[in-house]
Amino acid sequence: MASSSTLFQSSPFSLNNTKTKPYYSLPNSPKPTHFTIKSQSQPTQPQINLTQSTNNNTPTTPPPPTTKHRRPADQNIRDEARRTNISQNLFSAKYVPFNADPSSTESYSLDEIVYRSQSGDLLDVQHDLTALKKFDGAYWRNLFDSRVGKTTWPYGSGVWSKKEWVLPEIDDDDIVSAFEGNSNLFWAERFGKQFLGMNDLWVKHCGISHTGSFKDLGMTVLVSQVNRLRKMNRPVVGVGCASTGDTSAALSAYCASAGIPSIVFLPANRISIAQLVQPIANGAFVLSIDTDFDGCMQLIREVTAELPIYLANSLNSLRLEGQKTAAIEILQQFDWQVPDWVIVPGGNLGNIYAFYKGFHMCRELGLVDRIPRLVCAQAANANPLYLYFKSGWKEFKPVRAQTTFASAIQIGDPVSIDRAVHALKNCNGIVEEATEEELMDAMAQADSTGMFTCPHTGVALTALFKLRNSGVIKPTDRTVVVSTAHGLKFTQSKIDYHSKGIKDLDCQFANPPMQVKADFGSVMDVLSKYLQSKAPKYH
Ligand SMILES: Cc1ncc(COP(=O)(O)O)c(C=O)c1O
Numbered sequence: 027m028a029s030s031s032t033l034f035q036s037s038p039f040s041l042n043n044t045k046t047k048p049y050y051s052l053p054n055s056p057k058p059t060h061f062t063i064k065s066q067s068q069p070t071q072p073q074i075n076l077t078q079s080t081n082n083n084t085p086t087t088p089p090p091p092t093t094k095h096r097r098p099a100d101q102n103i104r105d106e107a108r109r110t111n112i113s114q115n116l117f118s119a120k121y122v123p124f125n126a127d128p129s130s131t132e133s134y135s136l137d138e139i140v141y142r143s144q145s146g147d148l149l150d151v152q153h154d155l156t157a158l159k160k161f162d163g164a165y166w167r168n169l170f171d172s173r174v175g176k177t178t179w180p181y182g183s184g185v186w187s188k189k190e191w192v193l194p195e196i197d198d199d200d201i202v203s204a205f206e207g208n209s210n211l212f213w214a215e216r217f218g219k220q221f222l223g224m225n226d227l228w229v230k231h232c233g234i235s236h237t238g239s240f241k242d243l244g245m246t247v248l249v250s251q252v253n254r255l256r257k258m259n260r261p262v263v264g265v266g267c268a269s270t271g272d273t274s275a276a277l278s279a280y281c282a283s284a285g286i287p288s289i290v291f292l293p294a295n296r297i298s299i300a301q302l303v304q305p306i307a308n309g310a311f312v313l314s315i316d317t318d319f320d321g322c323m324q325l326i327r328e329v330t331a332e333l334p335i336y337l338a339n340s341l342n343s344l345r346l347e348g349q350k351t352a353a354i355e356i357l358q359q360f361d362w363q364v365p366d367w368v369i370v371p372g373g374n375l376g377n378i379y380a381f382y383k384g385f386h387m388c389r390e391l392g393l394v395d396r397i398p399r400l401v402c403a404q405a406a407n408a409n410p411l412y413l414y415f416k417s418g419w420k421e422f423k424p425v426r427a428q429t430t431f432a433s434a435i436q437i438g439d440p441v442s443i444d445r446a447v448h449a450l451k452n453c454n455g456i457v458e459e460a461t462e463e464e465l466m467d468a469m470a471q472a473d474s475t476g477m478f479t480c481p482h483t484g485v486a487l488t489a490l491f492k493l494r495n496s497g498v499i500k501p502t503d504r505t506v507v508v509s510t511a512h513g514l515k516f517t518q519s520k521i522d523y524h525s526k527g528i529k530d531l532d533c534q535f536a537n538p539p540m541q542v543k544a545d546f547g548s549v550m551d552v553l554s555k556y557l558q559s560k561a562p563k564y565h
């Protein structure tokens with residue numbers, strides 16, 4: 027198969043491997059050995075903002091409409107938030123080992139720099155559900171609904187409009203946000219009817235976002251927490267990630283917005299040009315490394331254990347707190363009705379768990395009474411979760427991920443494998459896979475109905491085709507496909523497809539431009555043929 031990476035090799039943006047200095051030390055500080063730092067001092071008590079007064083009784087009435095404050099000309103929206111807040115410290119969250127035994131007492135403040143439990147397992151952010159449950163489902167639904175479509179700081183963000191469930195203790199002043207989230211959930215009417223015989227098919231377009239992917243949802247949370255840690259003089263000089271292109275774009279944008287240095291490890295020649303240029307433009311320190319994503323991930327883990335660089339990959343459970351709000355948003359956009367299926371493309375596997383967590387919290391806290399079944403869709407060229415699922419969850423084996431047009435999910439050893447398995451087992455979930463031909467055809471079919479999808483969405487759409495064909499998903503099932511990035515980030519793959527320039531692929535839905543001589547007769551000839559082929563047939 028011809029790889030779109032040839033373009034990148036010859037591009038002026040292709041970066042040579044750069045040897046980093048082996049060791050960095052903070053000015054005037056002793057050599058750091060490990061940056062898992064336990065809380066040394068109590069942080070200033072963060073405050074929580076509520077739009078209505080609270081007490082121990084469960085409120086049953088909706089919160090009053092947000093009071094309209096006229097903002098004086100010399101005040102910005104942060105000032106306004108400071109002036110109008112009624113602050114209460116009601117909610118809290120902490121890190122605990124992921125899926126820990128109920129008897130475990132291990133926990134960490136979110137102000138600690140820690141990514142793994144004592145036994146080396148993943149962590150999870152655990153919210154104080156007892157405090158959250160003092161408010162009933164109607165209260166939360168009304169509160170979240172009351173914040174949509176406003177520019178009030180920080181609730182204008184689809185993530186921070188759920189602040190009490192995300193990072194309840196952070197001060198509004200520390201939040202770094204581009205009012206991400208609130209992404210479009212649209213009815214894919216023609217695609218659903220024409221290709222799948224479905225009447226209730228929806229696309230949650232997380233790619234219509236600040237940096238063009240769902241990563242913004244998690245990154246606003248992570249960079250806000252870093253902003254807070256730096257104000258507390260914690261040893262965080264910069265923030266770093268390994269990336270297949272979208273995490274690095276989001277990290278560099280949010281860091282640039284807050285004036286925080288960002289460092290990104292990219293697998294050389296394996297990401298799209300649009301993704302590569304994003305961190306470059308946002309002033310990140312970009313290392314193009316001659317390995318794949320899994321190799322970059324290994325390196326960033328080692329480096330962040332030695333240097334004052336905060337880890338921004340989804341191994342860091344803070345990220346998933348932001349990403350889970352997309353699930354809450356889907357319920358909100360359906361007026362708190364629960365869809366039957368949600369299909370998510372999976373790579374490092376943080377997002378599938380984030381969706382599960384968002385839906386699960388809504389059920390736990392009484393906003394809805396059930397959760398949807400989740401489908402995780404993988405590229406066949408990078409399918410370790412699919413193989414694990416097909417083995418009946420017997421044995422997980424990482425794979426060496428092969429080149430795929432769905433380059434952002436070319437991952438063979440996903441860090442969140444345990445989270446993904448937990449999510450799928452607890453929602454009667456399914457894992458599907460898509461070959462290169464299937465994912466590119468599905469992407470082209472969706473585009474032919476007016477979308478402009480990324481190849482990862484093509485993977486999710488292929489899973490939908492397969493589950494419809496096998497009858498698992500029924501024609502009337504309300505189904506949501508999560509579109510994870512904007513198609514404009516992946517134009518080279520579309521160019522390759524529509525020019526039928528991909529070895530071993532038929533590209534059956536290609537729509538190449540027609541070359542026409544610059545004279546009236548030639549143009550009229552091709553147009554009349556085209557119009558005849560499109561004219562309605564009357565019998
Ligand atoms: C566009 C896109 N879709 C899907 C994914 C998969 O998300 P996750 O790694 O959380 O499984 C990624 C990143 O991995 C991505 O960048």
Ligand SMILES: N[C@@H](CCOP(=O)(O)O)C(=O)O
Nearest residue numbers: 269270271272273339340374
């Ligand atoms: N697709 C991701 C891969 C890394 O995933 P993360 O969620 O663990 O950061 C990317 O865009 O880099």
